[in-house]
Amino acid sequence: MSGRLEVRVTPDDVGKRVSVRSLTGAADGSGRFTDTLGVLTSWTGGVLRVTRRDGEVVALEQSALVAAKVVPAAPARRRGLPAAGVAELTRVADRGWPAAEREPLGEWVLRASGGFTRRANSLLPLGDPGMPLDAALERVTAWYAARGLPAYAQLSAGAADSDEELAAALAARGWVREVSADVLVGGLAPLADRAADTAPVECGRDVGPPWLLRYRGIAEPSPHVWRVLRGGPSVWFATVPGDGPDTAPAATGRCVVDGRWAGFAAVEVDPARRREGLATAVMAALARQALAEGASAAWLQAEADNEGAHALYNRLGFAAHHSYQHWRAPRG
Numbered sequence: 001m002s003g004r005l006e007v008r009v010t011p012d013d014v015g016k017r018v019s020v021r022s023l024t025g026a027a028d029g030s031g032r033f034t035d036t037l038g039v040l041t042s043w044t045g046g047v048l049r050v051t052r053r054d055g056e057v058v059a060l061e062q063s064a065l066v067a068a069k070v071v072p073a074a075p076a077r078r079r080g081l082p083a084a085g086v087a088e089l090t091r092v093a094d095r096g097w098p099a100a101e102r103e104p105l106g107e108w109v110l111r112a113s114g115g116f117t118r119r120a121n122s123l124l125p126l127g128d129p130g131m132p133l134d135a136a137l138e139r140v141t142a143w144y145a146a147r148g149l150p151a152y153a154q155l156s157a158g159a160a161d162s163d164e165e166l167a168a169a170l171a172a173r174g175w176v177r178e179v180s181a182d183v184l185v186g187g188l189a190p191l192a193d194r195a196a197d198t199a200p201v202e203c204g205r206d207v208g209p210p211w212l213l214r215y216r217g218i219a220e221p222s223p224h225v226w227r228v229l230r231g232g233p234s235v236w237f238a239t240v241p242g243d244g245p246d247t248a249p250a251a252t253g254r255c256v257v258d259g260r261w262a263g264f265a266a267v268e269v270d271p272a273r274r275r276e277g278l279a280t281a282v283m284a285a286l287a288r289q290a291l292a293e294g295a296s297a298a299w300l301q302a303e304a305d306n307e308g309a310h311a312l313y314n315r316l317g318f319a320a321h322h323s324y325q326h327w328r329a330p331r332g
Contacts, residue, residue: 005021005066005067006067006069007065007066007067007068008068008069008070009040009068009069009070010043011043013040013070014040014041014042014043014165015039015040015041015165016039016040016070017037017038017039017040017070017071017072017160018037018038018039018040018050018068018069018070018071019035019036019037019068019069019071020035020036020037020048020050020060020065020067020068021033021034021035021036021065021066021067021068022034022036022060022061022064022065022066023064023066024064033066036050036052036058036060037050037052037053037071038050038051038052038053038058038164039051039157039162039164039165041057041164041165041167041168042168043062046061046062046063047059047060047061047062048060048061048062048065049168051157051164051167051168052157053157053158053322053323054157054158054180054304054323054325055157055167055177055180055323055325057168057171072160081185081186081187081319082185082186082187082260082296082297082298084185084297084321085159085160085161086156086159086160086161086162086321086322087126087161089183089185089299089321089322090124090126090156091126092258092259092261092263092299093119093183093263093299093301094109094111094124095232095233095256095258096232096233096256096258096261096263096265097117097119097120097228097231097232097256097263097265098120098227098228098231098232099111099112099113099120099121099228100112100113100114100120100223100224100227100228101113101147103143105123105129105130105136105139105140105143106127106128106129106130106131106136107125107126107127107128107129107130108123108124108125108126108127108129108136108140109123109124109126110123110140110143110144111123111124112143112144112147112149113224113225113227113228114222114223114224114225115149115224116222116224116225116228117228118152118154118179118326119154119301120224120228121144121149121152122152122153122154122326123140123151123152123153123154124153124154125153125155125163125166133169134173137170137173137329140153140329141329144329150328150329150331151328151329152178152326152327152328152329153166153170153175153326153327153329154324154325154326155167155170155324155325155326155327156322156323156324157322157323157324157325158320158322158323159321159322162322167325167327170327171327173330174329174330175327175328175329175330176327176328176330177325177326177327177328178325178326178327178328179303179325179326180303180304180305180323180324180325181301181302181303181304181323181324181325182301182302182303182304182310182320182321182322182323183299183300183301183320183321183322183323183324184299184300184301184302184313184318184319184320184321185297185298185299185318185319185321186297186298186299186313186316186317186318186319187296187297187298187317188262188287188290188291188295188296188297188298189287189291189296190317191283191284191287191298191316191317192284192287192288192290192291193284194280194281194283194284194287194316195277195281195284199240199250199251199276199277199278199281199282200240200241201238201239201240201251201281201282201284201285202238202239202240202241203236203237203238203239203285203286203289204236204237204239205235205236205237206230206237207229207237207239207252209221210242210245210246210247210248210249211237211239211248211249211252212225213247213248214242214248214249214250214251214252214268214270215252215266215268216268229254229266232256232258232263233256233257233258233259234256234257234258234293235254235255235256236254236255236256236257236286236289236290237252237253237254238251238252238253238254238255238282238283238285238286239251239252240252240278240281240282242270248270249270250269250270250273250278251267251268251269251270251273251278251279251281251282252266252267252268252282253265253266253267253268253279253282253283253285253286254266254267254286255286255287255289255290257289257290257293257294257295258295259294259295260294260295260296260297261295261297261298261299262286262287262290262295262297262298262299263298263299263300264283264286264298264299264300265300265301267279267282267283279312280312280316283316298318299321300313300318304323
């Protein structure tokens with residue numbers, strides 16, 4: 001923080017993104033300054049709670065504040081990256097990985113797909129549920145229980161208008177954060193310009209069971225799996241052939257074209273064939289298909305702790321836009 005140190009945050013700023021500097025250990029002489037950036041999700045009893053981008057909640061004593069201010073909540077920008085808000089990308093991602101079953105709850109969406117991926121089996125809050133929060137959560141848990149599924153909520157974080165306040169409310173009710181992922185964006189044309197001769201990539205509108213053996217090792221896919229993978233505005237699959245027509249491919253990938261956006265997923269490579277550029281070749285081939293349909297921007301999702309994936313996507317020109325977490329309802 002720069003400039004004169006001054007606390008310019010009050011309880012009226014709950015819900016806003018703040019930057020806070022606090023001093024800990026002053027009483028015993030071991031004091032040190034700590035900076036915290038995130039959404040101010042509560043201020044009660046002289047304690048502030050700030051939710052960071054990764055979903056961690058930091059409790060700060062009001063008496064320890066040295067400086068604080070409200071800051072704009074803009075995602076990181078890099079030259080050439082497409083501009084978009086969290087709401088736009090959240091809806092695009094939802095259409096690109098469509099749940100087999102959907103039901104509205106006000107402006108929330110309940111999604112189920114027989115347990116195939118959390119994204120397709122979680123609540124997506126896109127606004128007001130149309131009823132008090134506790135009543136809405138009761139409906140959510142009952143809906144998933146009727147399908148034999150745990151109740152999850154997918155909440156965005158780290159950008160303007162994301163869901164930190166709702167995350168704090170769920171945490172107060174015993175919900176637990178289990179998985180964090182980042183949403184990355186990048187330019188489509190530079191990706192499509194990548195060398196095409198690294199590997200023979202086949203692109204098509206559909207795939208069969210061998211493709212699923214490479215993607216997640218699924219030997220006997222349920223109808224829910226196919227409905228999710230084949231669903232979306234305009235779906236393309238990429239395959240680098242393996243040893244034979246009935247064996248798992250050397251590499252796979254999936255792309256959904258939705259207006260200006262091309263969303264990438266299911267990029268998997270045979271461990272024995274890594275470091276051959278197969279993932280890059282797959283994504284470049286899919287990017288060329290998307291460009292031909294008029295797309296110009298790319299997005300994808302990667303779990304926060306998947307360092308290998310983040311290194312690859314950074315080399316391909318992607319940068320973090322925001323993150324999201326899956327929260328699980330209390331058991332019992």
